[in-house]
Amino acid sequence: MTKQERIDNLLRLSGTDVKKCMKCGKCSGRCPAFNEMDIKPHQFVSLLAQGKIEILLGSDAIWNCLSCMACVERCPRGVAPAAVVEAVRDTVVRAQGKNGLKAEDIPQIVDEFIPQQLLVSAYRKYNK
Amino acid sequence: MKICYYPGCTLKTKAKELDRTARLAAAALGVEMEEIENWQCCGAVYPMGTDEIATKLSAVRALDYAKHNGGKLLTLCSACHNVIKRTNEDMKSNADIAFRANNYLKLEETYAGETEVIHYLEMLKNEVGFDNIKKAVVNPLNRKIGAYYGCLLLRPSGIMAFDNPENPTIIEDFIRALGGTPVVYPFRNECCGAYVSLKNSELPKKKSEKILASAKEKGAEEVITACPLCLYNLQVNGGDILPVKYFTELLAEALGVKA
Ligand code: SF4
Ligand code: SF4
Ligand code: SF4
Ligand code: SF4
Numbered sequence: 559m560t561k562q563e564r565i566d567n568l569l570r571l572s573g574t575d576v577k578k579c580m581k582c583g584k585c586s587g588r589c590p591a592f593n594e595m596d597i598k599p600h601q602f603v604s605l606l607a608q609g610k611i612e613i614l615l616g617s618d619a620i621w622n623c624l625s626c627m628a629c630v631e632r633c634p635r636g637v638a639p640a641a642v643v644e645a646v647r648d649t650v651v652r653a654q655g656k657n658g659l660k661a662e663d664i665p666q667i668v669d670e671f672i673p674q675q676l677l678v679s680a681y682r683k684y685n686k
Numbered sequence: 687m688k689i690c691y692y693p694g695c696t697l698k699t700k701a702k703e704l705d706r707t708a709r710l711a712a713a714a715l716g717v718e719m720e721e722i723e724n725w726q727c728c729g730a731v732y733p734m735g736t737d738e739i740a741t742k743l744s745a746v747r748a749l750d751y752a753k754h755n756g757g758k759l760l761t762l763c764s765a766c767h768n769v770i771k772r773t774n775e776d777m778k779s780n781a782d783i784a785f786r787a788n789n790y791l792k793l794e795e796t797y798a799g800e801t802e803v804i805h806y807l808e809m810l811k812n813e814v815g816f817d818n819i820k821k822a823v824v825n826p827l828n829r830k831i832g833a834y835y836g837c838l839l840l841r842p843s844g845i846m847a848f849d850n851p852e853n854p855t856i857i858e859d860f861i862r863a864l865g866g867t868p869v870v871y872p873f874r875n876e877c878c879g880a881y882v883s884l885k886n887s888e889l890p891k892k893k894s895e896k897i898l899a900s901a902k903e904k905g906a907e908e909v910i911t912a913c914p915l916c917l918y919n920l921q922v923n924g925g926d927i928l929p930v931k932y933f934t935e936l937l938a939e940a941l942g943v944k945a
Contacts, residue, residue: 573736626877627841679730680884
């Protein structure tokens with residue numbers, strides 16, 4: 559796959575217009591996972607707009623985004639940074655052998671209180 | 687009044703108390719919750735990737751069922767509500783998703799987002815009315831309660847249209863109707879850490895402790911939620927800062943039907 563094809567795929571998968579971003583940083587200012595992200599939400603938008611996708615695809619931030627939609631709610635330009643993070647995470651986990659959770663690790667993590675909702679949502683987010 | 691109800695899998699297992707107390711309270715208020723047939727897990731998170739279809743089909747099936755059985759679908763778990771309502775919006779306004787979902791399901795009549803998705807709290811407010819609930823209360827709560835909204839009921843507000851996303855009031859009004867005193871605290875609409883618990887429990891721990899400490903500092907004696915994952919994160923990752931309950935447990939308590 560060419561680099562341009564990979565860029566186009568991320569743009570299509572995110573469904574948001576990254577060129578509308580005015581780099582105000584409000585999304586990152588509101589992000590509850592900001593301190594746990596190597597690449598910040600506003601950088602996801604900006605790096606995709608510049609086509610610098612290797613940095614995004616190698617980022618650890620995709621595992622800590624909470625899909626809380628706070629960034630989407632606050633963006634004054636109608637951009638959805640959460641959708642860019644999700645497009646990158648989808649692209650990473652859809653590749654062979656790149657799941658973010660290993661089934662064999664689950665029994666050690668599970669405690670007696672864990673709701674099914676947590677297992678289902680984590681699997682949906684981290685695995686394909 | 688009779689309404690189609692989508693319970694979701696967690697309410698049949700770890701969150702039975704949310705389902706049980708909601709049904710008891712609804713019955714006391716004259717609402718019959720009719721569980722829809724053959725529902726499937728909604729997937730718990732709305733898939734944002736624009737090519738996702740298979741992950742949305744269970745929501746579309748439930749929506750289509752409700753369309754032919756009264757036109758309304760009642761939800762209770764915040765996550766189910768978020769997934770089903772956002773998927774419904776796709777069926778209404780995203781021609782590509784709607785076409786592919788309809789093509790797969792081969793429904794006799796095309797589904798185009800006709801069903802109205804109603805969260806239990808919206809049902810209490812708009813169909814029953816908080817004034818009528820107030821009249822039905824036999825055990826006024828008489829304590830200070832913090833409403834925890836989390837994110838899934840409120841955001842994205844353009845689609846969820848649940849309440850003001852920055853300064854919601856519906857759960858505070860609910861607490862007042864039950865004779866309790868609502869405590870407004872700054873972190874009530876901040877995320878608790880969600881599914882990241884399974885990957886990195888440090889993050890939900892930090893978030894949940896901050897939320898409960900903020901509620902406690904403003905005087906709350908307990909916190910209520912509509913989401914089994916919020917409850918888990920706040921209770922298990924948030925430590926013993928404050929008790930956390932489902933909002934329906936308090937409703938059933940106030941209406942005298944909890945036992
Ligand atoms: S959705 Fe992700 S990126 Fe956006 S504010 Fe929430 S945690 Fe941050
Ligand atoms: S809030 Fe919107 S406009 Fe501002 S930096 Fe983030 S994406 Fe760009
Ligand atoms: S959101 Fe949760 S409770 Fe609702 S169906 Fe899905 S996993 Fe089950
Ligand atoms: S606060 Fe956490 S568990 Fe609750 S609705 Fe938000 S993401 Fe879900």
